Amino acid sequence: MAILTKEEAKQIIDKVLAFSKADEMSVNLNGSRTGNIRYARNSVSTSGETNNLSLSITAVYGKRSGTATINEFDDASLEKTVRRAEEIARLAPENPEYVPMLGPQKYLETPTYFESTAKIDPAFRAQAAFDSIDPCSKKNLTAAGYMEDTAGFSAIGNSKGLFGYNKATSVDFSITVRTNDGLGSGYAKRDFNDAAQLNTRSATEVAMQKALTSTTARALEPGKYTVILEPAASIDLLQNMMRSMDARNADEGRSFLSKRGGGTRLGEKLFDERVNIYSDPTSVDNPDSPFAGDGRPQEKVMWVENGVVKNMFYSRYWAQEKGVKAVPSPSGIIMAGGTQSLADMIRNTEKGILVTRLWYIRAVDPQTLLYTGLTRDGTFYIENGKIKHPVKNFRFNESPVIMLNNLEAMGKPVRVNGSMVPPLKIRDFTFTSLSDAV
Structure with a gap:
C-alpha cells in the first residue's frame, strides 16, 4: 500500500477534505518503499526494506493553523485527525505572515519514476554490494559503502481545489x-533516478585507484593554489550558495545578494561570464518534483546567466x-559546463591540486558566503599535465562567489547529490592549514 495510484491518493485526500469544518484545509499524502544495504570492512553489516504511508493535515482558521499527522486510513481515524488539526489551529497564535492557500494549479510532467529502481529487491542489493566488495578484497583493500x-x-x-501527484x-x-595500512583513502558517489545507470563496480574502481595512489602523501605549504574540484568536491559549496539566494534575506541585508545601503544585487554580474546555473524539473538527467511543498508549480528557472x-x-x-512572482527554491541545480573530461582537465593543467571531495564544511560569514572545511579521500599534486604525487589534506577558507570569479575551466557536468555540476578548475583557491586526516 506504500505507493498509491493517482486515483487512490485523490480519493483519500477528497475524503479528508470532506470532513473539514475549518476555513481552509490542506493535505499532504506520501508513501514510499525504501531499501538499503550497508557494508564495512568488506562485509555486509545491515540490510533492510521499509514501507511507509503517511498523511499530514493542516487546518486553518483565519491566520491560525494547526497540523496533525497519521498513518491509519480508516474513516474514523481520518476524521479524528481532521478534528485534532482543527483543535490545534484554534489554540495556535495568529501568523501575521499567513497567505491563503493556492487554488488549482497546472503542473509539468517530470520523468522522475523508473521501474528499474522500483523493482530493486534484496538480490539486486546483494549483487551491488558484492560488485563493490569483491574487487577490493582481491586488491587487499577495505571497502565501506552504502546504497x-x-x-x-x-x-x-x-x-x-488544488491537487497534485507525482511518483519518483x-x-x-x-x-x-581504504588501504590496510590506513594511509590511503578513496571515495566515489553516484545517484540516479534510473537504477539501470548505476554500476557499483566502476564507481568502486575509481575509489580504489584513489586509495592506492594516495598512500605516500607529501606535505605542501598552505596557500593559494590552482585546484581542480571534482563534482563531489564543489557540490556542497555550490548548493550552499543556491540555498542563500533567498530574496527576503537579500532585501533585509542578510545575504551575499544584499547591497550596502539597501537593495539587492539582482541583475548584477557577480560571477565569471561562463557561469550558467538553472533548475529544470523536466530535465532528463536531473528531474525533480513538479510542485513545491506548498503546491507552487516548479518550472525551469535561470538563476545565473552568463555570470548575472x-x-x-x-x-x-x-x-x-514585493508584488513579484513567488518563485520557489530549487531542490536540485544544473550548472552548465564544457565538454572536457576530468582527465582532459588534468592534462591541461601545468601546476595544480586535484581535490576528490570536501567535508565538514561550516559557514564563516553568511554575507560573503565564506566557508571553511577540509579536503578528504584523495588529494593530489598535478604538474605538467600529470598527477605527480598525493598530498596531505588541507583546511580551506573559500567563498563560492570568489571561486566562481576565479574560474579557469569547466568539464562535463555529472550527477551528484541530486544536481548536475561539472568539475571546476579554479585559480587562487585558499588553503589555510594542513590536516593529518586521510
Whole structure:
C-alpha cells in the first residue's frame, strides 16, 4: 500500500477534505518503499526494506493553523485527525505572515519514476554490494559503502481545489576505500533516478585507484593554489550558495545578494561570464518534483546567466509584499559546463591540486558566503599535465562567489547529490592549514 495510484491518493485526500469544518484545509499524502544495504570492512553489516504511508493535515482558521499527522486510513481515524488539526489551529497564535492557500494549479510532467529502481529487491542489493566488495578484497583493500533505493509518491490537495501527484524513484550509492595500512583513502558517489545507470563496480574502481595512489602523501605549504574540484568536491559549496539566494534575506541585508545601503544585487554580474546555473524539473538527467511543498508549480528557472544573477527565490508572503512572482527554491541545480573530461582537465593543467571531495564544511560569514572545511579521500599534486604525487589534506577558507570569479575551466557536468555540476578548475583557491586526516 506504500505507493498509491493517482486515483487512490485523490480519493483519500477528497475524503479528508470532506470532513473539514475549518476555513481552509490542506493535505499532504506520501508513501514510499525504501531499501538499503550497508557494508564495512568488506562485509555486509545491515540490510533492510521499509514501507511507509503517511498523511499530514493542516487546518486553518483565519491566520491560525494547526497540523496533525497519521498513518491509519480508516474513516474514523481520518476524521479524528481532521478534528485534532482543527483543535490545534484554534489554540495556535495568529501568523501575521499567513497567505491563503493556492487554488488549482497546472503542473509539468517530470520523468522522475523508473521501474528499474522500483523493482530493486534484496538480490539486486546483494549483487551491488558484492560488485563493490569483491574487487577490493582481491586488491587487499577495505571497502565501506552504502546504497539506498526509494520508490514512492507524493500527493497534495486542499479545500480550494488544488491537487497534485507525482511518483519518483532514486538510488544513491557511496563508497569509501581504504588501504590496510590506513594511509590511503578513496571515495566515489553516484545517484540516479534510473537504477539501470548505476554500476557499483566502476564507481568502486575509481575509489580504489584513489586509495592506492594516495598512500605516500607529501606535505605542501598552505596557500593559494590552482585546484581542480571534482563534482563531489564543489557540490556542497555550490548548493550552499543556491540555498542563500533567498530574496527576503537579500532585501533585509542578510545575504551575499544584499547591497550596502539597501537593495539587492539582482541583475548584477557577480560571477565569471561562463557561469550558467538553472533548475529544470523536466530535465532528463536531473528531474525533480513538479510542485513545491506548498503546491507552487516548479518550472525551469535561470538563476545565473552568463555570470548575472537572474532570479532569487521567494516565500509566497514575501513575494506578495514585493508584488513579484513567488518563485520557489530549487531542490536540485544544473550548472552548465564544457565538454572536457576530468582527465582532459588534468592534462591541461601545468601546476595544480586535484581535490576528490570536501567535508565538514561550516559557514564563516553568511554575507560573503565564506566557508571553511577540509579536503578528504584523495588529494593530489598535478604538474605538467600529470598527477605527480598525493598530498596531505588541507583546511580551506573559500567563498563560492570568489571561486566562481576565479574560474579557469569547466568539464562535463555529472550527477551528484541530486544536481548536475561539472568539475571546476579554479585559480587562487585558499588553503589555510594542513590536516593529518586521510
